[in-house]
Amino acid sequence: MSFKHKDILSIAALSPEDVALILEAAEPFKEVSGREIKKVPALRGKTVVNLFFEPSTRTRTSFELAAKRLSADVINVSPSSSSVVKGETLLDTIRNVESMQTDVLVLRHSSAGAATTLARHVRSSVINAGDGWHEHPTQALLDLFTIQEKKGGIRGLQVAIVGDVAHSRVARSNIRALTKMGAHVRVAGPPTMIPPFLERLGVRVFHHLDEALSGVDVIITLRLQLERQGRSFFPSIREYSRLYGLTAERLQRAAKDALVMHPGPVNRGIEISHDVADSRSAVILDQVSNGVAVRMGLMYLLSQLH
Amino acid sequence: MDGQEMARALTRMAHEILEGNKGCQDVALVGIRTGGVFLAQRLQRLIQHVEQTEIGLGELDITLYRDDLAIRKHQPILKKTDIPFHVSGLKIVLVDDVLFTGRTIRAAMDGLMDLGRPMEIQLAVLVDRGHRQLPIRPHYVGKNIPTAQDEIIHVFFEEAGEEDRVAKLSSRRRAS
Structure with missing residues (x-):
């Protein structure tokens, strides 16, 4: 069985088989985190961008470590240090980020549906890291x-x-x-x-x-x-x-x-x-x-x- | 190659491993999933029977180290890597069923190196079918089977519910 989704936006969009597959896929990665050298080359050369428009330590760190242990390159964007404060829209910010050839965008935003909207406009995979009161x-x-x-x-x-x-x-x-x-x-x-x-x-x-x-x-x-x-x-x-x-x-x-x-x-x-x-x-x-x-x-x- | 030939080849390989390492001090076996694990388990039994001492056995999943991950259509499902000893300082015998391009072995060596610094890595394979694309040569070989590039060699195992045998499948008809 294979995974057919481009994005992870909500649990509602996943079938029970998808959920079972994700849980099964996660299992071997526990062992990687227990090693002395906590790194495998599976995502070498891929770029993961963390876009956290709401404060978060645990989730952002977790995504960052996950990407790094897979050997991906990770960039963190937070609103206080980005052009969001200069009035750029969310979509423009993300289109600009994506034009630097990213592969996975991890988004946390205070508006429900932000990740879903974004996923429609970008080629990269979008992972919803929490959108308003909607889903996590x-x-x-x-x-x-x-x-x-x-x-x-x-x-x-x-x-x-x-x-x-x-x-x-x-x-x-x-x-x-x-x-x-x-x-x-x-x-x-x-x-x-x-x-x-x-x-x-x-x-x-x-x-x-x-x-x-x-x-x-x-x-x-x-x-x-x-x-x-x-x-x-x-x-x-x-x-x-x-x-x-x-x-x-x-x-x-x-x-x-x-x-x-x-x-x-x-x-x-x-x-x-x-x-x-x-x-x-x-x-x-x-x-x-x-x-x-x-x-x-x-x-x-x-x-x-x- | 039938079950009996497989058994004889493995017995010989077990002895060669012991001979090559002057016993089994600091030697451990690591099978590459899935076929290599069955073979490593059998080699472990054979070696322990001869030497009457325990030798380490690990299982390695090389999926994350493959060089074709980015170009495959579907991600293979991962199995767990389970190596219950420190590889540093040991002579590790990697065990696989079929040696073909050598890419799996390259991935397995990278995987092992990420777990520590083995003193030596040796390679034992049941079948060497040629067509290497990397500078890799096995230390212990069950049988050399010359093949055409597009042929498929499949090893069946009792442990997987089949009768022990090695079959050459032509690429067009995928039946033995």
Whole structure:
């Protein structure tokens, strides 16, 4: 079976077979990152451009390391140091970058659909590294990879996604990816943070965390986006933490060997308590290391087009 | 080449490896996926049977080191490289089923060098079919089979659910 996509724009656009293929392709790259010389020549001579129009350390570093370990050349463009501040449009910026013969463009942008629009106008492969509240497909893929690695599979698992689902592209990509691969997904959060009609995506909605956690195999806690505080989604951080924070006591309700995941950055003591974040159930750092392998696998699959 | 001939050739090669290295001190086998791994496993059993000591066995996937990655239509699916020992300072015997252009071996040598600095790299192949495009020569050969450029040599393995044999397939009719 081969990979037919030019771009990775959303989980919605991938078939279950595509997702399985990506997870399979990522596996051997874990070994590369464990070597003394963490480099293979697969993408030698290719150029990868990271265009991050929103702040990011983890994702940008992860993409950069992935490309470098495949021997590609990597360039980082950020808006503060680019002609974006001089008034150039996104499309013009990218067309200019592309005319320097690039192969893969990694885009993070605050507007939903930015990557999709871009992909229509460029010859290079586009990887969506997060677009507004829409999707963050590589995060979902690395989460699935981690779940598969720890649990041996995805089908049939009960997964709870907890927190600000409405403003979370990670949640949207994960809901699509997990349901596509046969997991049962529940979401839990304050009513103001759960979008209406979410059940249409095939998930069960809870507003009480204790109910949502009962017997689950995996808990994905979302970051409370503190920068949105003051927009009245909930009365106070303390109340949010009391009702929706994941504590050791609450974790008892989940299955015995449940995994605790978080896309980072973690607000310790708010959405997740210190002891849970540091517990054996937490696989937050495994997610980060697997992220490099999954992104290497993706770039390897995409490189067949160039 | 049938199963019995394959077995005899491998037994001879195992002895040649021992002879060439004066025993199996600091020697390790690395099979190139997929056929080379089966052969390396068999050589390991044979050598251990003769010498009564353990010798290292690794598996190498050379996909990422191929020189035709950029010009192939479809990316081959990767398998894992699994070499459970440090290659530095060892005499590594690379094992493959068919030696043809030598490009696979070039890729395998690069792959090995990325894992460390072996003291020596030797090459063992079951079949040498000629038509080298690189300056590469095997140390241990099961059988030399002269071929035309467009012929295909295929090695079948019991481990892959076939009967052990080496078949020459003409390029037009892909049946043995």
